[in-house]
Amino acid sequence: MSSSPPQPPWLAALLQDRSPGPRLYRWTTANVPPASCNAPSQAAATAAPAVSNPDRDPRRVHVLGIGNLGRLLATSLSELPSPPPITLLVHRPSLLEAWSANPGVRITRRDGTVATAKSNIDIEMWSEDPPPRGPAVEADPARDAIANLIVTTKAPAALPQVDRLRRYIGPGAAVLFVQNGMNKLWPPYGPVYADARFAPRDRPDFLVGVTSHGVTSLGPFSSLHASPADLSLGPVLPSSSSSSSSSSSSNGSAAPSSYLTDLLTTAPHLKGRAVPRAEIWVLQLEKLVVNAVINPLTAILRCQNGTLFFSPPAAAAAAAAAAGEAGADFGPALPPDSPLIQISDLLLRQASAVLQSLIADPSAAAILPSSEAARGADAPYSQASLQQRFSYPSLRAMLHRVGAAVRHNTSSMLQDARAGKATEIREFNGWVVETAAYLDSQHQHQHQQEPSARGLDVRAHAKAVELVEAGAVMSVSELADVLLGPAKVGEETS
């Protein structure tokens, strides 16, 4: 994170391949067997076109990754009065088959209503391999250029997947990442990646979205919008024709991302809003703190988000919840001395120290506004304001606010753990641990200290990584023993 940093492993791995990117075949439902041999699929019955985007429509939105968030965004965009054409990009032929059998993306709202989006939606899989059946259509960088891409894959896959599509992402494109965890395109490594991959004038507008919408999977292409919240969007690495502070370029034409931003800030159910670059960075850091507390604790304790903050529902509400009825709610907030609150307070204190140290680091200066006025004590992104915003009490209030809003949801990490999938723990608590190590080394270097000098204490986060990766399932008291016991000993000896 210094001015000319050594490449981290993820960046070195991506930039090993300096080619313009693989040529990809566009698989459609015409390239997979119909769902049942006896009953021709709906898609086959309506003769799915071999090439579903012959129109080169610049309004088309590609959604890469069709998990919970992809479903929520695609469905909300489809509910706009004038919805854009959408192409869902999936990663397995079985998803094309599942769509063929039952086309449509479904979002169940908490009032029980179900929104189904299908008329404006195509589905494709872009693959290096030609399809073994049906028409083999190779994507053409001019005809099939991707103009608006929303990336909703899990965090580790996001940049590698976009990188694989680079041949088809041209100048004037907008690429929006909506993942938990810190985006890889923030300075200092994001500009290194973009400069290596795109000529300065060809670089797309890269944006990030930060959301706390709680969405739970109900099956392929179907999710429950369990805890409606909001979505903030802002530039992470703006293109040369875009400016970080406005949505218009210097020649007065709209920035490449303004169309996608307009769609997402007006689509229903999202509560979308556009924010400046410094704000989206701060929001992503705050969201990281939320995920570094709620996600590992709910995964280890196998509980709903709300269990971390509230006492259990009263008996009647519990029965309603068990019967799957909406509206069942938790009891009063847990007292500050309850083990669960103490555990989340410990994680919060350690994260707060790391974030407060990060904003004073030179790597943050590349993101925060640098004018004299912006540095004034009262300015929202001054050192003083950010020290306050990342203080333990402010982060605690923020976590409890979000925790209350998403109390009905099952965290994405618990959903992953239950499904036996890899979790994003390295992107959350792992990020806190790595960032602390980087900041400690910077500090030691500046103050010429021994590498053994005592640095930021992130032991609870390191333990959370270890437990989640080991698939640990524990009771509250077992977890309190593991996390609070050693931390208390550490405090006594400090």
Ligand SMILES: CC(C)(CO)C(=O)C(=O)O
């Ligand atoms: C906000 C929260 C915790 C909602 O469940 C989330 O982002 C997640 O589950 O990943």
